[in-house]
Amino acid sequence: MLELLWLIPTLPLVGFLILAFAGPRLPRPASALVGVLSVVFSAFVTLVVAAAFVSLPPENRVYAQVLRTWMEIGPFKPEIALYMDPLSLIMLVVVTVVGSLIHIYSVEYMIDDDGYSRFFAYMNLFVSSMVILVLADNLLVLYVGWEGVGLCSYLLIGFWYREDVNAQAAMKAFIVTRIGDTAMAVGLFLLFTTFGTLNIQAVMKAAGSADSATAAAVTLAALLLLGGAVGKSAQLPLQTWLPDAMAGPTPVSALIHAATMVTAGVYLIARTHVLFSVGEWIQPVVAGIGLATLLLAGFSALTQSDIKRVLAYSTMSQIGYMFLALGVGAWSAAMFHFFTHAFFKALLFLAAGSIIVSLHHEQNMFKMGGLRTQLPVTFWTFLIGAASLSSLPLVTSGFYSKDAILWGVWTSARGGWWLTAGALLGAVLTSLYTFRMVFLTFFGEPRQTVTRKPGGFLHIPMLVLAFGAVAVGFLETPLTLGDVRLFSTFLGTALPSHETVYREAGELIFQLICITASVAGVYIAYRLYLRGRQRVEHPTDPPAWAALHRFWFVGWSFDLLYDTLFVKPFLWIARLNRRDVVDLLSIASAWVMEACHEVLSLLQTGRLRHYTLGVALGAVAAIAIMVFL
Amino acid sequence: MTLVWFVLIPVLGGFAAWALSSLHHRWARWVSLLALAVDGALVGDLLTGGRTGSLVSGQGWLLDVHVAWIPQLGISFHLAVDGLSLVLVALTLFLGIMAVASSWAEISERVGFFHFNLMLVLAGIIGVFLAVDLILFYFFWEVMLIPMYFLIGLWGHENRLFAAMKFIIFTQAGGLLMLAAILGLYFIHGRETGVYTFDYVQLLGSSLSPTAALWLMAGFFAAFAVKLPAIPFHTWLPDAHTEAPTAGSVVLAGLLLKTGAYGILRFVLPLFPQASAEFAPIAMGLGVVGIIYGSVLAFAQTDLKRLVAYTSVSHMGFVLLGSFAGNQIALQGVIMQIVCHGLSTGGLFILVGALQERIHSRDVAVMGGLWTSVPRMGGVGLVLALASLGLPGLGNFVGEFLVLLGTFQANWKLALPATAGVILGAIYSLWFMWRAFFGPQETRWTISDLSLREGAVFGAIILGLIWLGLKPQPLFEVTTSWSARFGEKTPRVEAKAVERSGGNKHRFVLGPTAAISRTQGSQDSNEPR
DSSP states (O other): OGGGGGHHHHHHHHHHHHHHHHGGGSOHHHHHHHHHHHHHHHHHHHHHHHHHHHTSOGGGOOEEEEEEEOOOBTTBOOEEEEEEOHHHHHHHHIIIIIHHHHHHHHHHHTTTOTTHHHHHHHHHHHHHHHHHHHHBSBHHHHHHHHHHHHHHHHHHHTSSTTSHHHHHHHHHHHHHHHHHHHHHHHHHHHHHHHHSOOBHHHHHHHHHTOOHHHHHHHHHHHHHHHHHHHHHTTOTTSOTHHHHGGGSOHHHHHIIIIISGGGHHHHHHHHTHHHHHHSSSHHHHHHHHHHHHHHHHHHHHHHOOBHHHHHHHHHHHHHHHHHHHHHTTOHHHHHHHHHHHHHHHHHHHHHHHHHHHHTTSOOBGGGOOOHHHHSHHHHHHHHHHHHHHTTOTTTOHHHHHHHHHHHHHHHBTTOOHHHHHHHHHHHHHHHHHHHHHHHHHHSSOOOSOOOSOOOHHHHHHHHHHHHHHHHGGGGBOOGGGTOOBHHHHHHTTTSOOOOBOOOSSOHHHHHHHHHHHHHHHHHHHIIIIIISOOOOSSOOSSHHHHHHHHHHHTTTTHHHHHIIIIIHHHHHHHHHTTTOTTHHHHHHHHHHHHHHHHHHHHTOOOOHHHHHHHHHHHHHHHHHHHHHO | OHHHHHHHHHHHHHHHHHHHTTTOHHHHHHHHHHHHHHHHHHHHHHHHSSTHHHHHHTOSOSEEEEEEEEGGGTEEEEEEEOHHHHHHHHHHHHHHHHHHHHTTTTOOSSHHHHHHHHHHHHHHHHHHHHBOBHHHHHHHHHHTHHHHHHHHHHHOOTTHHHHHHHHHHHHHHHHHHHHHHHHHHHHHHHHHHSOOOOBHHHHTTOOOOHHHHHHHHHHHHHHHHHHTTOTTSOTHHHHHHHHSOHHHHHHIIIIIHHHHHHHIIIIIHHHSHHHHHHHHHHHHHHHHHHHHHHHHHHHHOSBHHHHHHHHHHHHHHHHHHHHHHOSHHHHHHHHHHHHHHHHHHHHHHHHHHHHHHHHSOOBGGGOOOHHHHOHHHHHHHHHHHHHHTTOTTSHHHHHHHHHHHHHHHHOHHHHHHHHHHHHHHHHHHHHHHHHHHSSOOSSOOOOOOOOHHHHHHHHHHHHHHHHHHHOOHHHHHHHHHHHHHHHTTSHHHHHHHHHHTTTOOOOOOSSSSHHHHHHHHHHHHHSOO
16 A cells, blocks of 8 residues: 555645636635545545554565656756655654644635635645655655745735735745755755765765764754754744744644644754764754744743734744754654644644634734633633643643653753753743633633634534544653653654663652643733733833833844844845946946047037148147157 | 758748738738747757757767858858757747747737847847857857847837847947957967868867967857846846847847857857866856846846846856856756746746736836736746746756756855855745735736736746756756766866766767867877977
8 A cells, every 4th residue: 555655745736736727717615625635535545554554564664655766967866756754654644634624624714715726726735745845755855845835835824915914924934934945955965965865865874874074064964954944943043934924824824834834844853863963063053942942932922912923932932842852862752742733733723713713803812802601612622722732731742742852851961951941941931821822812801702603614623633632642651651652662763762861850750840830830821811810912011021021022023133134234235226236337338438429529610720720730740650759 | 951941941931921911910920930830840850859869879969061151261051959059949949939929919010020030030049059160150149139139129118229229239249259259269270270260160179378268268258248148247138128029028038148158058168178167266256146136136126027137137147157167967957047047037028028018017016916806927927936936846946956056066165155046036036926916906907817828828838847847857868968078078077076986987078079079189289389
């Protein structure tokens, strides 16, 4: 059954082609059918392939399918090939299964939109590109998927193109990630120049046995790939596009900007983990970026009033956790958090979306409230997602995955107490902003009446994801809670195991600290926003807190910084040189010619005596030259 | 004789179109299309007729016509085709058909004479791509200018006479420098060997003193740099492209610029390998500056045609960069970039022309939100903008990636800023989409979307771009022997290539007819100087 692998990216691509060419003429149900079924079939094939794959003995769990050679120029012959191992399979399952659920959700969510078939076309193209990214056997093919998902992200952020704001947010997302992608492209050049191939497995093999001469190049290449990863995954310093990306429809935020595309950076680093293990200093950089982003985004999430922006900052922060885990070498913990995060964050977005449609596209949490009774299904599913995000103990998947990361950071040879402390602070922040959101939206006084009740197409995907947000946690539990190792064992053939050093504190005590951190966040939120009724969108006193609040609200002013450093100077130069300064050369030469013409034409007076004088002077000059030279 | 027909058919078609247009306009258009299609069929036959095998093996010309013309002066009528020329001739005919199709509704005055001029330009361009006698080459080089002058000056937009004049002065100045260099080469070669000839193949073996080679190369380079255009000789281009009618812009951007690239690939590098290797850092630097400068200027424009014109400056920067990188990867990238830029920029000019026909403006200030009115045009614009920013899956990506990869191997310091230029490409492309198609509608346009004819034109262009992006190998195979011969010639990169392949790589001697150039080369180098 493994030979069916090529169908997984092809089916959504066919869906895209049908919708792109016939879409405007198709009736809505037909568009929805094509859009949803192409991804559902793809998910079905994925599950069939996965079943066949898992039944292989662990040491044989690799499957490569060479489709053809893309091009061949001397030594440069990248192949279009698919490569499946446990790592890509996990990504694949998330992309297609969560993708299917979100497509089903969109059937109802987008029903009133006049770009219905266009929406499904873009979404199908996205799923196809993401699958190509995940299954690529070659960095160049991976780059194709990488840019493809970036394109779909651009198209879907700017889906409601009639608003300038949306089109600008889309451009910002594409251009900021393109900066990272450019670094990545240079990384590809460097890898090809060093190893003469871009085949991922071949590069990994060669890098694994790199001598000291190539080690520097490998480390540099890892840094450049990290640039790409940072852009795509909205980590420091290229994180500014993600909050604005919420301009897109909510299913887009759930699929692209929470569950799949933004985690591509995590996947890239895991996929090329050998490169990151060669140099000494590169993994600490990854961990540092992760920690800084998770804290920065956590603080910003605390101050947002738009429910989708809270979730956006939260996504950034959770991916920060994944980067942190990658940086300390807790590879499988990073992937596990990706896995659980895909479920609970997609769930949170979908639930937020059902609030938004119910309240006539209201996204400001301070204008919501008391929705608990009016939207019970949304409330309970959102609560499950929120609990998972806050990693409340025992019954949420987020608990198990975040615990794995925190424990990994604490015990890692590359970890340290300050990384652990930062991550714990992040955990407090996470549950604080999450339950701030819950309390503001679902509790308190109702401020708006629900105009439209969500229907089955919205509810069913939410319920399935809610089930997932609880259940997938039990795939991997710590020593103290059953010691299930299904996830990390499965990944064991694709990713190296975690190098740990013994720490004095026992795992149980450490877990209690983590749990305390999470619960503390919930309690603070409860004190501030439920009991304390701290329902102030923009606090004004004390002034210092107001200023800090504003600073966090605008994402630590990174937009302002980049505007001043890059955007404004670029615009200034562009505007200054609009008429092309080089053209002055040709204009000037034309002007000189004209001036000469003016001067010489003065001589043409039409008076005979002037001409006679000229002839005489000329004769004198000529004779003088003959005599004296 | 086939080669003569390549040039002759468009000429005859042009005359026929002019003559028959007195019956009805329609005739001029159909006759032109027919002539180009017949010519295209001949080229297609050559590309697919099983003869590409000899291209792959890399032995000399695929076809060759050699007739003495003025034997006293060593001038002959010598046309020849190899992989490089063949690809460019095919591109010429394809874009020629697109140009005729896109001026179907635009041109309504002096239709016959318009098509006569258009066909003559195309014939001149084909001649440039085929001529291997330097005087003949110069002849075709000038032939393509005059009708182009008329195309801009007679059927252009508001400021057409100024633009036409600027165009002709710039290219004439460059052309004259080239003529001087051709004559210089002729006399030096004649004095050295006693054989006074303008034949390219024989001149390939000339051994020149380094100073002479540098000066002669500079003369050729000047002409081609103006045409390409390289910074700072580019300023004719925005005016000419903007003022020309759609077909004129398509031919200018898609083909005329390519004659500059072709000149560098065919003449500058092979005739003066040593001098051009020394000159390479400067030329590549000009390329990098062009990439960045063109992008920034493209972004600053409000006239869409001007915007697209400046993107050409940027894209041709990649061509210049890759041409002098001197390895096979970069050279194949250059070919790909040439072809794909022809398609994508040609397409953009046709799109802007089609918009102008509908809203009578090229100013982005009056546009905005056009997607609502003309979604199919929006979709086409999107694909072409994406091609322009180098999205993988479209041919331009393959070209840019290979150029940058090859450049990185030759000179990584120049590759870095050039790669950064790709970011600027995204900025102007997306800016174009936003200002024209997204955002609120400034004016409520009720205009028609693409007609069947326009749909066919864009369909062909987009299919071509996707095909080249996903399956570039057939194109590479046509030019592979040419680029392999060539990539290894440049000394600087040669060492690396040999080292990487274990030193067992077969070394070709430069030039299509290996035998001639080898004997000439060795004779010359034995001579003491």
